[in-house]
Amino acid sequence: MRTRTALFRLSHYGRPHVGVLVAAFACMVVLGLGTGAYAYLMGPALGFLLSGGTEGFSGAHAVPWLSTLPREAALWGFPVVVIAVGVFKGVGYLGQFYFMGLFAQRVVRDLRRDLFLRLTALSPSQLSRERTGDLLSRFSTDMTAVEWAAMYTVGSYLRDTLQVIVLAGVALAMSPLLGALMLAVIPLAALPASRLTRKALRGTREGQAQLGQLAGQLHEGLGGLRTIQAFNGQAAELERFSAHTKAHEEAVVSAAWARGGVPGLMEVLAAAALAGALAYTAATRAMEPEALLSLLTAVILVYQPVKDLGRVTQFAMQAGAAGERLFALLDLRHPVEDGPGAVAAPPLAQSLRFEDVHFSYGARRALEGLTLELPVGKVTALVGPSGGGKSTVASLLLRFEKPQSGRVLLDGVDADRYLAATVRAQFALVTQEPLLFSGSVLENLRFARPEATLEEVEAAARVAHADGFIRELPQGYDTRLGERGVTLSGGQRQRLCIARAVLSRAPVLVLDEATSSLDPESEREVQSALAAVLPGRTALVIAHRLSTVTGADITHVVEAGRIVESGHHLDLLRAGGRYAALWNLQTVGSERGAA
Ligand SMILES: Nc1ncnc2c1ncn2[C@@H]1O[C@H](COP(=O)(O)OP(=O)(O)OP(=O)(O)O)[C@@H](O)[C@H]1O
Incomplete structure (x- = not known):
């Protein structure tokens, strides 16, 4: 996506808050008029000073009503006007910052919410293609770039353009010829400035991409600290990290170089224009000194907002580059989207069926004509070698993915006909990595069903053999978990996840390698919990270990x-096929392990 398109799309986020922008603009008008008034008053100020306060208001561009006042009043009148203009400008500044801050925060708030919604709605396979740290950096670095642009660029474009118009008006009013000549410098600088600006954009974009890489590596590094240290991999990691920091530094420095060029160029051209005006007026004596002073002040003041416009354009570019990365995420669509006539799925009554299902992750084939029945009230297990496609079955069931051909049927109805969220509500998933949020035990359990009563929560915990250890925690069900909370063993965490699944009352329990990452003791605890939970339930249990x-x-x-191959454990053993071979492999393996 082009930067300009990204900026255009970002501007949509500003539309609902146009009222705030109008309020900011009103303050900027006040500010612009105040600045114009200062320039205008410079000439009279000179007359006022030189005449000891008597003639400040006479001459070509005086303040007419002040010139009619008696001297005493006039002596005070001029300073009062200056103070009034200052107050006027002060109020303008204050209001402008407040409203522009409000505008920027609202834009970023909406964008953050959309990004969060999109991220949490991605399918696991889409998410696995992104690096977590890089995603986080979009929330921080890229969002900050948008915030700055909304705050400073939008504000500056409004305010500085207005100031340029007012000040140019003052300059032209003082001397149309000289004013026009001095202002002509501005468009002259435009072409080289736009070149430099493009160069700065390239550097900015590369710098942001490198920051994303840095964040990605940091996140991976922190997650795999034990492995890195165990393999003494710090030096190699540092080298990789340094390569990214160096690339980031080079990109940012080249952007800074180009960015500095714009005000630098303006400065030189402005000085040349001023020098020319001074020389011309001194030689020709074509203007009154007071009018010349007002003109010069207006022109000097006009260059500042022009320079500012160049400077804040950098923020717009950074926001554009950030927008490209943000929209790349925002435009991702979940592979399973609800069709136009989709309806809510009723609770499962008889069976779930996979019918000749084919599925690939990109070019990688995962399911090749899989047909499978999950009867209600029965525990169905999927076993087999790693990479065989077991977890993919669970992903298709939960509508994280949809088959490329074949059908998934709920009580004989194609799951495509149902709203994906209502299909998901049929399942309670327990995965290999027990996910608990930072919060209390109670909050974690209620995540499955926020309206569950305490009695229901405790009953679910009892079924999952978790009630006992929860009561032994410092604050029982109110004990906080996660960061700065208590640490639980893998088995305890998994039993909480099972209790959560039980509490959800979803018709089907899906256990995807729920015990495979546990130590034998924890596994025994979880197995005994499952032995209590599973009988009579509809469940799909995916497992590596046949035992x-x-x-x-x-x-x-x-x-x-x-x-x-399909059948009951004993029948499968007797059949002497793939299951029996796997069983032998695993039992011999574990006996060897035990020996
Ligand atoms: N997100 C993904 N992107 C690309 N390929 C994937 C993805 N997830 C799984 N696969 C591939 O699809 C195939 C089936 O994977 P799946 O995870 O379903 O197998 P599994 O039997 O559950 O394996 P395991 O027991 O190791 O978890 C494998 O070849 C795997 O590499």
């Missing part, structure tokens, strides 16, 4: 995206 699912009503062996 963990021997109690399932039916077990399917998934290999290369298909079901290659």
